Amino acid sequence: MIPPKPLPRPDRVSLWRYVKLFRRDILSAQPARLYRAWMAEFKTPFFRSFLINQPDLVKTVLKERPLDFPKSNRISEGLRPLLGKSVFLTNGADWQRQRRIIDPAFEGGRLRETYPAMWAAAEAARARLMARAGETVEIEEITSHAAADVIFRTLFSIPIEDATAQQVFHEFRAYQRSQPILNLAAFVPLPRLFPRFFRKGTRATARRIRALITRLTEDRQTRIAEGTAPDDLATKIMTTRDPQTGETFTAEEMVDQVAIFFLAGHETSASALSWALYLLATHPDWQDRIAQEAQTLTGDFSDVSKLKISRDVFREALRLYPPVPMMVRETTCPEHFRNRTLPKGAQVVLSPWHLHRHERLWDNPDGFDPARWHSENGKTCGREAYIPFSAGARVCTGAGFAMVEGVLLLALLLRDLRVTAIDGREPVPEAHLTVRSRDGIWLRIERR
Structure with a gap:
């Protein structure tokens, strides 16, 4: 089986090509030089954008001075119909308050408490895939189902088979395929009341998803008041008070947060797991x-520490196919990077897609090599050039959760099953809400 090839990399890309492709496939529009450059400037008639790959500058933006480089509204415009004012989109005091309430739900001890629900979802996913043995399946659909099940079981203590969970899942599947990573507002400074040119149905789908999430959160509020609510992530977050103000999330704020939990915990996990399975199908x-x-799995949380190979493989999949390929920050004052002046309001692009495949940082940057994490180069790059969950103060709250979930699902699914890639159906990555394959990822499933 031929290993996956990197995307074609044109030498130069015009502004017109970017505008033409940004709604469909921003990844293949990236010129080859960006995989070698420490820094690159991209000019439009309306703003200046700077891609940064130099590790110490990435550290400055994400770890040392995160408040000086808030998230760019150019990216948030495209996600606001679904995510509202969630922790993923806010900045400054609003973001700090939200993190103070959310972070306790994802502390280390809570991972142990949510593990039984995660294990139950993984076993259900394995059973569904076992029933498809002997078939060729589109694996992204399978992983999306599994990741959604994990989220519903750990967040609301309901399986994916629950009627409301099913509705949310199917609506979200439609949404992620209709929503590009960038909205037109990313390129053109539109007045606040000007239409944002969302794709047909995007706003309506977002409204339906939020209505379903509202139903779940209102029901949970009632059960909390009655004292009958399960001790899951939703209850924990909804009852946690901001240690500075004593406030909890309002009902509307909780809908915003649940929407991003589903995006971060379902979309990104499904993307990472599907690419990991494809990479393994090409590396038997x-x-x-x-x-x-995986033969040692027992269902106890202590299993997690034993899955060292599975963890190395999952980390490598996150390196080659980071679910969120680009993050955009904005300068709040003029900056001086690498003898260039970044004006106030400039866009600072931090790209895991480029950083993880950078030719001057990684040995064999486009190759699949889980053993790299034990080499000196791999250890160094793991510290300085590996940001699948971002880094610093704005690192993904659920990063630890995602690593446990992904490694467990990968190991349990492959314990009794074998996946094989299909010749002539090599997947082509595209950036929707996350990095997915243009025509799906098709694998043959067989029992071991």
């Missing part, structure tokens, strides 16, 4: 090693 030796390692 690593697949066999995971299957052997």
Whole structure:
């Protein structure tokens, strides 16, 4: 089986090509030089954008001075119909308050408490895939179903088979395919009341999703008041008070947060798991090693520390196919990077897609090599050039949760099953809400 190839990399890309492609496939529009450059400038008639790959500058933006580089509204405009004022989009005092309420729900001890629900979802996913043995399946659909089940079980203590959960899942599937990573507002400074040119149905789908989430949160509020609510993530977040103000989230704020939990915990996990399975289908030796390692699984949280090979493989999948390929910050004052002046309001692009494949940082940057994490180069790059969950103060709250979930699902699914890639159906990555394949990822499923 031929390993996956990197996307074609044109030498130069015009502004017109960017405008033409940004709604469909921003990844293949990236010129080859960006995989070698420490910094690059991109000019439009309306703003200046700077891609930064130099590790110490990435550290400055994400870790050392995060409040000086807030999230750019150019990106948030495209996500606001669904995510409202969630922690993913806010900045400054609003964001700090939201993190003070949310972070306790994802502390280390809570991972152990949510593990039984995660295990139940993983076993259900394995059973569904076992029933498809002997078939060729579109694996992104399978992983989306599994990741959604994990979120519903850990957040609201309901399985994916619940009627409301099913509705949210199917509506979200439609939304992620209709919503590009960038909205027109990313390129053109539109007045506040000017139409944002969302794709047909995007706003309506977002409204339906939010209505369903509202139903779930209102029901949970009632059960909390009655003292009958389960001790899951939703209850924890809805009852946690801001240590500075004593306030909890309002009902509308909770809908915003649940929307991003579903996006971050479902979309990104499904993307990472599907690419990991494809990479293993093209590297059967690593697949066999995971299957052997997974024989030790018992369903206890202590299993997590034993899945070392599975963790290395999942980390490598996140390196090659980071679910969120680009993050955009904005300068709040003039900056001076690499002898260039970044004016106030400039866009600072931090791209895991480029940083993780940078030719001057990584050994064999486009190759699949889970063993790299034990080499000196891999350890160094893991510290300085690996940001699948962002980094610093704005690191994804659920990063630890995602690593446990992804590694567990990968190991349990492959313990008794084998996946094989289909010749002639190599997936082509595209950036929707996350990095997905243009025509799906098709794999043959067989029992071991």
